[in-house]
Amino acid sequence: MTASTPAIEVTNLRKTYNRAFRKTGNIALRGMDLSVPRGSAFGLIGPNGAGKTTFIKSILGIVQPTEGTVRVLGGSPEDARIRARIGYLPERLHLPGSWTPTAFLATVGRLKGLPPDAAGHLSLLERVGLADAVGRKIGGYSKGMRQRLGLAAALIGKPDLLVLDEPTDGIDPMGRMEVRRILQEEVQRGTTLFLNSHLLAETERVCDRVAILADGRVVREGRMEDLVRGESRWVARFAPGASVEALGSAGFVPARADGAFHVEAPDATALNAALDRARAAGALLVELRRDGMDLEAVLLGTVSAQAMRAAEVAA
Amino acid sequence: MSPVLGIAGYVLREAASRKFIMAFMIGLTLVLAVVALGMRIDVIDGALAASRLFGQEVRATIQSVDVALRPVYRAAAFIVFYGGILFGIVACSDFAPSLMSPGRIEHLLALPIQRWHLLAGTFLGVMTLALGGTLYGTTGLVLIFGVKTGYWTVGPLVAGLMACVGFAAVYAVMLTMATLVRSAALCAAAGFAVLVGGIIAGHRQDIAKAFEEGVSRSLFQAVTLVLPRLSALAEAAGDMAASLPLEVRSLGTLLVGVFVFGMAALVVGFWRFEGKDY
Numbered sequence: 001m002t003a004s005t006p007a008i009e010v011t012n013l014r015k016t017y018n019r020a021f022r023k024t025g026n027i028a029l030r031g032m033d034l035s036v037p038r039g040s041a042f043g044l045i046g047p048n049g050a051g052k053t054t055f056i057k058s059i060l061g062i063v064q065p066t067e068g069t070v071r072v073l074g075g076s077p078e079d080a081r082i083r084a085r086i087g088y089l090p091e092r093l094h095l096p097g098s099w100t101p102t103a104f105l106a107t108v109g110r111l112k113g114l115p116p117d118a119a120g121h122l123s124l125l126e127r128v129g130l131a132d133a134v135g136r137k138i139g140g141y142s143k144g145m146r147q148r149l150g151l152a153a154a155l156i157g158k159p160d161l162l163v164l165d166e167p168t169d170g171i172d173p174m175g176r177m178e179v180r181r182i183l184q185e186e187v188q189r190g191t192t193l194f195l196n197s198h199l200l201a202e203t204e205r206v207c208d209r210v211a212i213l214a215d216g217r218v219v220r221e222g223r224m225e226d227l228v229r230g231e232s233r234w235v236a237r238f239a240p241g242a243s244v245e246a247l248g249s250a251g252f253v254p255a256r257a258d259g260a261f262h263v264e265a266p267d268a269t270a271l272n273a274a275l276d277r278a279r280a281a282g283a284l285l286v287e288l289r290r291d292g293m294d295l296e297a298v299l300l301g302t303v304s305a306q307a308m309r310a311a312e313v314a315a
Numbered sequence: 316m317s318p319v320l321g322i323a324g325y326v327l328r329e330a331a332s333r334k335f336i337m338a339f340m341i342g343l344t345l346v347l348a349v350v351a352l353g354m355r356i357d358v359i360d361g362a363l364a365a366s367r368l369f370g371q372e373v374r375a376t377i378q379s380v381d382v383a384l385r386p387v388y389r390a391a392a393f394i395v396f397y398g399g400i401l402f403g404i405v406a407c408s409d410f411a412p413s414l415m416s417p418g419r420i421e422h423l424l425a426l427p428i429q430r431w432h433l434l435a436g437t438f439l440g441v442m443t444l445a446l447g448g449t450l451y452g453t454t455g456l457v458l459i460f461g462v463k464t465g466y467w468t469v470g471p472l473v474a475g476l477m478a479c480v481g482f483a484a485v486y487a488v489m490l491t492m493a494t495l496v497r498s499a500a501l502c503a504a505a506g507f508a509v510l511v512g513g514i515i516a517g518h519r520q521d522i523a524k525a526f527e528e529g530v531s532r533s534l535f536q537a538v539t540l541v542l543p544r545l546s547a548l549a550e551a552a553g554d555m556a557a558s559l560p561l562e563v564r565s566l567g568t569l570l571v572g573v574f575v576f577g578m579a580a581l582v583v584g585f586w587r588f589e590g591k592d593y
Contacts, residue, residue: 083427
């Protein structure tokens with residue numbers, strides 16, 4: 001695989017679950033196109049039933065697409081050699097309760113075709129914060145501890161691609177920070193991270209690219225900073241004493257937050273012209289930033305727009 | 316290491332953690348210990364002079380040891396055959412459904428193993444368990460009576476192996492059922508159905524006479540033709556254990572029939588599993 005080859009590339013991916021005794025199937029994916037660059041931290045977000053889990057299962061060969069092509073790490077997910085380079089944490093990992101974590105990791109390592117590495121497994125358990133629970137049986141683990149163990153299993157063999165489905169589910173805030181640190185370390189190492197999480201703040205902090213999936217289609221995709229950035233609206237703050245009327249005539253509209261003003265400026269020239277007018281009126285600029293949105297707002301806006309478009313088409 | 320062996324190890328480790336399987340092994344050990352400690356057999360010149368169980372005399376007539384042990388080994392063979400299969404159906408019914416449970420199957424399928432490895436490994440793990448339990452029981456019995464009487468025979472061990480062959484056919488159907496419906500209860504039900512059907516199939520010629528000549532008898536014969544003749548296999552195992560001449564016409568044909576049935580069931584399961592979404 002060359003550096004330019006995407007880690008994941010799907011084209012026109014469709015998946016319909018056919019049910020017995022029913023004429024029509026359940027459509028989960030309706031022609032999805034997506035390319036995940038190698039070495040990126042990619043987040044997949046979307047409402048429930050959007051097809052996120054089906055997509056993840058498709059790229060791992062767990063479900064077989066009805067139509068379309070799936071390429072992962074330059075090959076087919078059906079190829080065991082490709083899957084050997086993937087670390088996967090499913091949404092609700094079912095772990096054998098009577099086993100110890102070391103026995104579980106040793107079994108996963110064996111099934112991945114790796115040589116026995118007890119020291120490496122202990123070090124992995126330490127890395128995910130389970131050093132104190134190594135001797136305990138998995139059945140006695142809390143939900144968060146099970147997630148950590150699942151993450152350790154996904155990290156076995158230093159995979160080139162990490163596919164994590166709700167990795168921080170059930171983990172306490174301190175634990176989330178640790179998991180975030182581990183994921184960032186993996187991305188720095190060159191691993192491609194593919195993250196599906198309902199915790200949008202988590203996705204926002206970890207990922208550099210995001211795709212929004214709705215109704216089985218990718219409705220928006222791009223760099224995180226581009227998605228959360230406002231198009232042409234800026235937020236400015238001025239030193240106390242600035243005249244609201246004068247700022248208003250310069251194009252600055254008071255925002256909800258105290259002392260903040262919004263200004264519309266499609267480019268740098270327009271922005272500086274507005275600032276010059278404000279300064280000419282005696283206002284002193286102390287803060288300027290693009291009026292961005294958080295990922296939640298981006299998701300809600302995108303999904304609502306998609307729903308409206310779908311309603312219009314249906315009408 | 317082969318992924319099939321890896322999955323078999325996974326199943327065996329799961330089995331080791333099951334309390335009822337451990338209880339079964341402990342119970343089996345206790346039975347063997349009771350037989351070993353509670354039975355006294357006096358053999359003079361190769362003949363059974365007297366035998367006592369917990370101090371009570373159980374046989375007074377003097378006869379050759381191998382003849383005297385025939386009913387014991389024959390009864391043991393039937394217990395191992397039918398009891399073993401019944402216990403196997405109950406004890407192993409949830410191995411495959413458990414392996415295919417949500418959250419576990421996705422994890423396993425995402426590993427670099429082929430789907431058929433998963434089924435073959437499960438089958439191998441369960442059969443290793445069945446073989447281990449059978450050989451433990453039958454070897455223990457042969458050792459106890461061998462030491463006490465000086466009469467050594469591999470008959471009960473061969474009978475135990477034949478019981479494993481019968482169970483293999485039954486478990487093949489259970490495994491295939493698990494690929495169709497992930498339910499331990501349905502797997503067990505399928506196993507029981509094959510066992511009952513196999514008992515009937517072994518007596519199909521006799522039972523067929525009870526049907527009126529025509530469609531009903533032909534239908535019965537057609538259905539039982541494809542089933543493994545488990546009761547015939549059990550009879551053969553009993554004869555083997557007791558070192559008696561076989562009543563079945565061809566043990567080879569019987570074993571091939573059971574093997575073909577098991578393989579056919581597995582092929583259906585493998586085919587279904589290959590194309591299934593989880």
